[in-house]
Amino acid sequence: MTRKQPSFATETVWAGEEKYRVHGASQVPVVHSVAYTYDDLDYWYEVAVGNAEGHIYGRNTNPTVASFEDKVKQLEGAESATSFSTGMAAISNTLLTFLTPRDRIVSIKDTYGGTNKIFSEFLPRLDIDITLCETGNHDEMIEEINKGCQVVYLETPTNPTVKITDIEKIAEAAKEAGALVVVDNTFATPVLQNPLQLGADLVIHSATKFLGGHADALGGVLCGDEVLVDRVYHYREINGATMDPMAAYLLIRGMKTLHLRVWKQTENAGKLAEYLKAHPLVESVYYPGLTDHANHDIAKQQMRGFGGMFSFSLHGGMDAVKEMLPKLKFANRAANLGAVETTVGPARTTSHVESSPEERKALGIPDGLIRYSAGIEDFEDLKADLEEAMKAITVTQ
Numbered sequence: 001m002t003r004k005q006p007s008f009a010t011e012t013v014w015a016g017e018e019k020y021r022v023h024g025a026s027q028v029p030v031v032h033s034v035a036y037t038y039d040d041l042d043y044w045y046e047v048a049v050g051n052a053e054g055h056i057y058g059r060n061t062n063p064t065v066a067s068f069e070d071k072v073k074q075l076e077g078a079e080s081a082t083s084f085s086t087g088m089a090a091i092s093n094t095l096l097t098f099l100t101p102r103d104r105i106v107s108i109k110d111t112y113g114g115t116n117k118i119f120s121e122f123l124p125r126l127d128i129d130i131t132l133c134e135t136g137n138h139d140e141m142i143e144e145i146n147k148g149c150q151v152v153y154l155e156t157p158t159n160p161t162v163k164i165t166d167i168e169k170i171a172e173a174a175k176e177a178g179a180l181v182v183v184d185n186t187f188a189t190p191v192l193q194n195p196l197q198l199g200a201d202l203v204i205h206s207a208t209k210f211l212g213g214h215a216d217a218l219g220g221v222l223c224g225d226e227v228l229v230d231r232v233y234h235y236r237e238i239n240g241a242t243m244d245p246m247a248a249y250l251l252i253r254g255m256k257t258l259h260l261r262v263w264k265q266t267e268n269a270g271k272l273a274e275y276l277k278a279h280p281l282v283e284s285v286y287y288p289g290l291t292d293h294a295n296h297d298i299a300k301q302q303m304r305g306f307g308g309m310f311s312f313s314l315h316g317g318m319d320a321v322k323e324m325l326p327k328l329k330f331a332n333r334a335a336n337l338g339a340v341e342t343t344v345g346p347a348r349t350t351s352h353v354e355s356s357p358e359e360r361k362a363l364g365i366p367d368g369l370i371r372y373s374a375g376i377e378d379f380e381d382l383k384a385d386l387e388e389a390m391k392a393i394t395v396t397q
């Protein structure tokens with residue numbers, strides 16, 4: 001009798017580790033070694049040129065980092081994965097691998113602030129043409145893709161207004177145009193969405209966020225077809241944005257609970273979004289799980305759950321935010337997200353700190369928008385905390 005493929009929850013705990021647990025260790029050891037020694041010079045050469053398995057130098061590969069990559073690869077159902085020092089390194093290295101002068105990239109206006117800076121500041125210097133479409137306007141995006149491009153770059157749900165793009169639909173148009181489809185899957189995580197199965201060529205994560213889940217390690221990862229991933233790996237091994245083995249260890253440990261955390265965070269976010277929506281001091285709530293969300297139906301179709309992230313604004317604007325946010329007891333007021341602790345912050349100092357007030361306005365991000373990353377705490381405690389903090393608000397319009 002053949003055993004069935006293990007389920008996702010089991011994979012988060014076990015995948016990618018066995019090969020790396022040397023000396024009978026039950027956990028993947030952290031290999032703090034810059035280089036690897038070889039007495040057999042011919043064998044060393046074979047490893048160096050990639051004909052035999054092994055490690056040569058830490059900027060290229062490391063066993064702990066390789067185990068991290070194997071785990072994510074299996075969770076995303078990918079052929080291959082490579083890692084980076086941060087999520088931004090994964091994004092920039094990927095774009096710089098595939099784009100050359102006079103190429104064109106089509107993306108959305110609502111990408112992560114750092115990604116948006118790459119589009120607005122760094123790629124134009126290389127004479128790369130960038131077209132940013134209204135997020136969620138599929139007709140506009142398909143029209144732009146049909147004009148010809150090399151890369152289509154998506155992020156769904158987006159940061160911080162959680163807008164949704166239909167990956168399958170856009171990937172279809174991109175295929176016809178011969179363009180690569182890259183998806184930042186940081187917000188959804190492989191628990192809730194697998195872009196590769198929806199037609200994307202490459203998927204990126206800021207592992208700093210949900211994958212690690214404990215806000216104690218930075219990292220980025222890219223998954224997809226082996227030939228494509230190898231090209232980005234080569235760019236990274238030379239340019240040097242390598243993941244640290246200690247970070248890899250922390251991220252592996254974090255991922256063991258990915259399944260549990262993300263479902264709990266999704267449950268908390270969904271209930272809190274509903275609660276806030278009914279609150280008289282709240283102006284609007286952005287969450288793909290709300291039926292009045294512009295692309296709720298698409299989210300429902302391509303995601304298994306709506307995720308742990310939402311944002312909301314208050315009638316009293318930024319002044320009210322300043323009164324309310326410091327009163328929260330069970331929330332870090334911080335720039336990260338996806339941690340076990342609830343994390344909050346105004347978009348202007350978190351996701352879009354890199355953008356100017358004018359740029360944020362153009363993106364439809366109100367100054368008083370609060371990004372809320374639900375943690376794994378008890379829902380009733382989080383709700384009571386919000387309710388209590390709202391009482392501090394004196395500015396109501």
Ligand SMILES: *Cc1c(COP(=O)(O)O)cnc(C)c1O
Nearest residue numbers: 086087088112159186206208219
């Ligand atoms: C945080 C984040 C990034 C950047 O990741 P770092 O690890 O901070 O470099 C990219 N995309 C999204 C959606 C993010 O939230």
